[in-house]
Amino acid sequence: MYVIDKDEDLYDLTQKDAVYPQAFPVLLEYLKKRHTFDWEKRVHSILIDAVAVKEARGVAGKELVCQFRKEKDEGLRFEIGNALSVVATEEEVDDLTTLALDGSYGGSRAMLCKALARVLGDDAVPILAKLLKSEDQAVVGMTIQALGDRRAVNTRESIESFLNHKESWVRGEARKAIKKMDTHLKRIQKKLEKELKDQK
Numbered sequence: 001m002y003v004i005d006k007d008e009d010l011y012d013l014t015q016k017d018a019v020y021p022q023a024f025p026v027l028l029e030y031l032k033k034r035h036t037f038d039w040e041k042r043v044h045s046i047l048i049d050a051v052a053v054k055e056a057r058g059v060a061g062k063e064l065v066c067q068f069r070k071e072k073d074e075g076l077r078f079e080i081g082n083a084l085s086v087v088a089t090e091e092e093v094d095d096l097t098t099l100a101l102d103g104s105y106g107g108s109r110a111m112l113c114k115a116l117a118r119v120l121g122d123d124a125v126p127i128l129a130k131l132l133k134s135e136d137q138a139v140v141g142m143t144i145q146a147l148g149d150r151r152a153v154n155t156r157e158s159i160e161s162f163l164n165h166k167e168s169w170v171r172g173e174a175r176k177a178i179k180k181m182d183t184h185l186k187r188i189q190k191k192l193e194k195e196l197k198d199q200k
Contacts, residue, residue: 023050024056031044031048031051031067041076048067048083049079051083054086062092064084065099067080068080069099074108075108080108084096088115088118096115101130103136106136107137110138110141117146124146125150128147132144132159140170145176151184153184156178160174163175
């Protein structure tokens with residue numbers, strides 16, 4: 001049984017690849033203590049980062065969702081969302097959707113957009129389209145990025161409206177997303193043209 005008595009133990013535990021997967025249950029138990037004991041923010045951040053790996057899929061998702069709901073610090077909540085973008089599975093989809101659409105969580109929901117896009121693929125597009133209406137620029141920016149990654153051409157017109165957004169990084173994400181979509185459409189067009197030509 002692993003016991004974390006000091007910061008060095010935590011760092012050592014998360015650096016040993018050979019024992020890392022077996023350490024997840026212990027790391028999750030210590031994560032739970034954030035809301036039982038007065039954990040330092042820095043320690044909690046290390047714990048969150050420690051389980052933000054693919055190997056933790058199917059193991060850490062449920063607890064991270066609980067942590068997201070309980071956490072009051074928006075910065076830590078954002079980190080939890082980032083961890084979920086890596087480890088979430090279909091089992092957490094309903095929770096991710098509910099949390100992502102709940103504006104009370106503010107900009108910390110941003111990485112939940114990435115989580116939904118990764119887990120649901122194109123099925124996430126209708127949910128992401130709703131998030132384009134968010135008042136939180138972090139959520140909007142990451143949603144645009146996720147839609148661009150999915151080449152969701154049906155949202156292109158909506159994304160065009162962000163080309164004049166007050167925040168330069170959001171405008172940048174809109175430009176990149178539109179470029180990806182247009183490139184995708186051109187490839188489809190060329191493929192269709194070739195198929196028609198071959199049929200003649």
